[in-house]
Amino acid sequence: MINQEFLVERDDYANAGRVSSQIKQLLSQIGIPVDILRKVAVACYEAEINMIIHAWGGTITLTLQEDGKLTLVFKDPGPGIPDLEKAMTPGWSTASEKARQLGFGAGMGLFNIKRVSDYFDIQTSPTGTILTIGFEVAS
Template structure:
């Protein structure tokens, strides 16, 4: 199964829509609740990162019998220092984003902790692609 969701930067009213839809689909497919939780945490964090940091993006979700692959492609500023961005507590979120309760610097670390595979491709002033794999074991 293949799903695509468009995400607009700055639109926090729809943040979490894709993760909610994928959660419903995985429940209907009878996926293990522990796996569903990992998928939802990783996808929600990545989705909010697009909303908080990028101009726009697209989420591609591919569900296969053995697991799910999520690819989040955004148009945005890119990540200047991926290693630093992976540090718990490090954040480049704006004060406005932080005032809404986001931007605690846990997004990328939470994605990494919940994924079986995780990669980041980024280009400054162009955008970032996250690829997240979670097995249904």
């Protein structure tokens, strides 16, 4: 079993994608199949970017159980997603002008995460958001 936590800093555009790359490298080293690795990389990157752009930073917890269930939990301390239904709509974004100028904020994040994940759950309030996604690694 693997259980590892990673820190994501608010507004840390210079390191955007760093944690996702670390997770992808770790999973690659232990032999996760490439097709699953690709899905995990997409979902993890999108969620990490959302934490940098929209939240006040947070943590990503990776768990790989012996039965092959891979879970990623993205937890941030706020400010929450005001309209989750809109946030799930492709192309809808509340990204700042700064984020857009840096090439982020296309409004595809949550949509893409849900699309590539085997399991998707999101809980949000003004005190934070917890996104839990899962992947079936073992067949």
